[in-house]
Amino acid sequence: xxxxxxxxxxxxxxxxxxxxxxxxxxxxxxxxxxxxxxxxxxxxxxxxxxxxxxxxxxxxxxxxxxxxxxxxxxxxxxxxxxxxxxxxxxxxxxxxxxxxxxxxxxxxxxxxxxxxxxxxxxxxxxxxxxxxxxxxxxxxxxxxxxxxxxxxxxxxxxxxxxxxxxxxxxxxxxxxxxxxxxxxxxxxxxxxxxxxxxxxxxxxxxxxxxxxxxxxxxxxxxxxxxxxxxxxxxxxxxxxxxxxxxxxxxxxxxxxxxxxxxxxxxxxxxxxxxxxxxxxxxxxxxxxxxxxxxxxxxxxxxxxxxxxxxxxxxxxxxxxxxxxxxxxxxxxxxxxxxxxxxxxxxxxxxxxxxxxxxxxxxxxxxxxxxxxxxxxxxxxxxxxxxxxxxxxxxxxxxxxxxxxxxxxxxxxxxxxxx
Amino acid sequence: xxxxxxxxxxxxxxxxxxxxxxxxxxxxxxxxxxxxxxxxxxxxxxxxxxxxxxxxxxxxxxxxxxxxxxxxxxxxxxxxxxxxxxxxxxxxxxxxxxxxxxxxxxxxxxxxxxxxxxxxxxxxxxxxxxxxxxxxxxxxxxxxxxxxxxxxxxxxxxxxxxxxxxxxxxxxxxxxxxxxxxxxxxxxxxxxxxxxxxxxxxxxxxxxxxxxxxxxxxxxxxxxxxxxxxx
Numbered sequence: 271x272x273x274x275x276x277x278x279x280x281x282x283x284x285x286x287x288x289x290x291x292x293x294x295x296x297x298x299x300x301x302x303x304x305x306x307x308x309x310x311x312x313x314x315x316x317x318x319x320x321x322x323x324x325x326x327x328x329x330x331x332x333x334x335x336x337x338x339x340x341x342x343x344x345x346x347x348x349x350x351x352x353x354x355x356x357x358x359x360x361x362x363x364x365x366x367x368x369x370x371x372x373x374x375x376x377x378x379x380x381x382x383x384x385x386x387x388x389x390x391x392x393x394x395x396x397x398x399x400x401x402x403x404x405x406x407x408x409x410x411x412x413x414x415x416x417x418x419x420x421x422x423x424x425x426x427x428x429x430x431x432x433x434x435x436x437x438x439x440x441x442x443x444x445x446x447x448x449x450x451x452x453x454x455x456x457x458x459x460x461x462x463x464x465x466x467x468x469x470x471x472x473x474x475x476x477x478x479x480x481x482x483x484x485x486x487x488x489x490x491x492x493x494x495x496x497x498x499x500x501x502x503x504x505x506x507x508x509x510x511x512x513x514x515x516x517x518x519x520x521x522x523x524x525x526x527x528x529x530x531x532x533x534x535x536x537x538x539x540x541x542x543x544x545x546x547x548x549x550x551x552x553x554x555x556x557x558x559x560x561x562x563x564x565x566x567x568x569x570x571x572x573x574x575x576x577x578x579x580x581x582x583x584x585x586x587x588x589x590x591x592x593x594x595x596x597x598x599x600x601x602x603x604x605x606x607x608x609x610x611x612x613x614x615x616x617x618x619x620x621x622x623x624x625x626x627x628x629x630x631x632x633x634x635x636x637x638x639x640x641x642x643x644x645x646x647x648x649x650x651x652x653x654x655x656x657x658x659x660x661x662x663x664x665x666x667x668x669x670x671x672x673x674x675x676x677x678x679x680x681x682x683x684x685x686x687x688x
Numbered sequence: 689x690x691x692x693x694x695x696x697x698x699x700x701x702x703x704x705x706x707x708x709x710x711x712x713x714x715x716x717x718x719x720x721x722x723x724x725x726x727x728x729x730x731x732x733x734x735x736x737x738x739x740x741x742x743x744x745x746x747x748x749x750x751x752x753x754x755x756x757x758x759x760x761x762x763x764x765x766x767x768x769x770x771x772x773x774x775x776x777x778x779x780x781x782x783x784x785x786x787x788x789x790x791x792x793x794x795x796x797x798x799x800x801x802x803x804x805x806x807x808x809x810x811x812x813x814x815x816x817x818x819x820x821x822x823x824x825x826x827x828x829x830x831x832x833x834x835x836x837x838x839x840x841x842x843x844x845x846x847x848x849x850x851x852x853x854x855x856x857x858x859x860x861x862x863x864x865x866x867x868x869x870x871x872x873x874x875x876x877x878x879x880x881x882x883x884x885x886x887x888x889x890x891x892x893x894x895x896x897x898x899x900x901x902x903x904x905x906x907x908x909x910x911x912x913x914x915x916x917x918x919x
Contacts, residue, residue, distance in 0.1 A: 421869075463882055465869035471861055472886055480889055644893060651703075654896020664890035671860035675732050 278303055297418040301425035326467070327427045329568055336562040336569070337434050337619065339555035344548040345399050348442045348498060349391030351545050352398075355497045355509050356383060364508060373397045373500050398442045398498050399548065405446045407433040409453045417462045428467030428474075428625075429457065435475035435619060438549025439612070439660075440482065443498035443505050444489055452482040472667045473626045479660055496545035511545040514610040515649065515656040518599050526601040530610065539609040550615035553608070560618040569622040572631060573638040577617035580642025581607055588650045600650040613645055616659040626667045630677040637673055641666050696838045703897050704839060708846035711895035714822045714829075715854045716888035721822030725855050726880060734809040735859035738817075739852025741795055741810070743845065745817055746826050748791045750844030753784050753827040754837055784827045785818075792818040822851050857887060 285292050285299040292299070304327060359365040360383075367383040375397035381390035410429045418425040436453060456478035461470045483490045496513055499506035514534055518526035534544055542552025550556070563569030585604040592600050599607070608614060621627060621641055628637050641662050648658030655661065714720050721742075728738045759765055761783060766774040796814050800807045807814070817823060826847045830840045861883055870879050 459882060460886065463871065463874055463879060464865065465871075469865070469868035471864070471883060472890070477886065477889075484889065484892070648893060651706075652894055652896050658893070661890065661893035665893045668857050668861070668887045668890045671864040672732070672857045675860045675863070 274306065278306070294419060297423060297425045298415055301415070301418075304424075327430075330427045330430045332566050332568045333431045333563065333619075334434055336559035337431075337438065337549070339558045340438055340549040340552065340615070340619075341399075341434065343542055343552040343555045344438060344442075345395035346391055347395070347542055347551055348398050348548065349386075349394035350543070351497045351511070352394050352499065352506075353381075353383070353386040353391060355499070355506050355511065359506060359509060360384075371500050375400075376500075398504070399437065401446055402440065402442065402444070402449060402548070403434070403437045405449050406436045406453055409450045410436075410457050413454060413457045413462070414466075417466065421466075423466070426467035428461070432456070432474045432478075436478050439475060439479050439547050439615070439620075441490065441495045441498070442548050443495050443503070444482070445504065448482060448486050448489060451485070452478040455481045468625055470625055471671070472664060473620050473623045476620055476660055476664050476667070480664055483660065496547070513546050513656065514539060514544055515599065518602060518610075519653075519656040521597040521653070524597045524601065526597075526599055527603050527606060530602065530606065536606075536609065539606075547612060550612035553614050556614045556618050560614075563618065563622065569618065570624070570627070570634050572634040573622045573627060574617055576635045576638030577613075577621060577642045578608065580639030581613060581646055582642070583639075584643040584646035585650075588646055592650070598650065598653075599656075607646065607649065611649075611657050611659060613642075613659045616663055617641060621663050621666070626670060628670045628674045628677070630674055630681075633670070633673045633677045636677070637666055637670060640669075696836060701839070701842050704842055705846040706894045706897055708843055709850040709853065710891050710893060711897065713850040713854060713888075713891050714825060714847045715851050716884065716891045718825060720825040721820050721851055724816055724820055725851075725858070726877060728810070729855050729859040729862055729880070731809075732856060732859045732863060734806075735855045736852075737799075737803075737806040737810055738814075739848075739855050741799065741814060741817060742820070742822065742851050743848035745788070745791055745795055745823055746844040746848030746851075747841070748844075749784075749788050749823060750826050750830050750840050750847075751837060752787055752791070754830055754835070754840040756783050756787060757831050780831070781824075784824060788823050788827070789818045822847075854887065854891075858884065861887075 281299070282303075284290055285296045287293065356365065356367075356370065360367055370381075370383040372381060373394070375393055379389065379393045381387075381393065407429075410433045411425075414429050415425055433453075436449075436456070440449060440452075456474040460472050460474045460477040461467070464470050479490075489495055493510045493512040493516060494505060497506060497509060497511045498504045499509075501507065514530060517523075517533055518529050523529050530539075538544055540553050542555065544551050560569070560574060564571045564574070582604045585600075585602070585607050588600050589604075602610065617638065621638060628634055641659075644662035644665060645658045648655055648662060652658070708714070711717065715722070715725055724738060729735050757765070757780070759768065761776045761780050763775040763777065764772055766772070766776070792815065795817075796807075799810070799814060826844060829847075830843055833843075835843055858880070862880065865879065865883075874882070
């Protein structure tokens, strides 16, 4: 460690001073240094100061730790779903195990297609997830770096979390150039034009997905994108694998719980043995992350609890309000809405973003509950989208400052009345 | 099984309202009424005031113009006066604008009487509602989409509400953005336009609602792990 410290101190003179050689690149150097070592905070001798090593970078790292279970499950399940699909295709005679064409990583670790091992699943998962992570981080951090250098500010750490979130909420079959477009849109128009980390109105990861969803609907929705393959479009040709919510979406479904049970057991839904976006499948992993976020005090338990209660309440209310002939997801049990989609992932990792959610505690309750309610409204009465979590979080991001405004106003009124 | 609901049933009116508020928001989807939206969205309080004024004017003018359209302007509308061949459609703009201006005048006097503070805050923008394209647009959409009277009341209220929601959320966002390091050239209107675009994307949440019509789906496509037959 001391060796690294010495090396950095030696290089620092090249960057730090006003007229040193590479002063323009100071933000980049500083980013690397604070990544490796906690920054030395020097306080004045006089006055009161709070000293805390939990700076932005530590907070972001805490969130990343919370996302690790989801990432690991994403790697595993991407491979598992892929080989499951291949087995189905082989069984249907559309493909032969010998004709299987592997990807770049699989050429090093050749899979046994007829009976894939755990190792094969992981290798395939890495083969899809690594490029996605690299593009997401590379493009995002590259843009942040350029903006910081132009602005002469320190590179901030906000993107460490967004980059991972983006990788976890897109389908693994996404073309990398589209992902790069989405990341560039989210970082530039969702964040940097507002002044960078901590100033954005919308959650950048959600914006990225919403942009991709509207710009490239063929690669972000439908029944065939959720399991990835090895051909040019990263799909398995002719294989269809709708998500749990897409299965019960048609209004002709009169008993959604039974329809769902024909395809996925509750254990499959809970442990994440289902097709879907990369990281949102396993509710168990999300819950582990949620406990970690609440335990460390980084994520707001108010938003999470309010969101879950709002979702359950709204689903019971819609069940009671809509006529009995009304089919589709409204006939799901309330708790099935929790385990059958990406709602838990959204409310735990995206809605709790401290920047784009309300700052007041009462505001957080309202915000979380409304996310749940809007999600149910979209799932039940909007035939266009099966999921709804993404757009309801974005919608409530837009209203977070308004909620704060009214909560603060009512607090002031209450104090005046005392 | 395709069940299209009656145009005046509760379900279809809820659809209409959700559409007018969110996915077909008169401001965020049609970009009508931008000028007062950009100018008055600096403070939440005046935004709320203008929003309420717009809702009020919409609720009055859309049904009123519905009556004008159906009893005077439309081809054959003057049947009741013994003129079945009349077609006063060319007077539509003129009539609508005149009725809107009259209603706005009444609202202005009412606001001045009951809330001088709001009257002062709104300033020139209250009279400007008379030429606010969102108001005229609301009446014209009502004609174009052939709404019934009940629908026109709901449409007036909800399109006004959509406009009010948009301007209030934008005012709160702009208030929150004050300390942000927005790049120089984008300060003011630039960032407001960008934010408007992003908010418009968020308002797409309810797009696709279509009078509770169940979507015809191929049951074959929704079986997981199923191998499609080549087409």
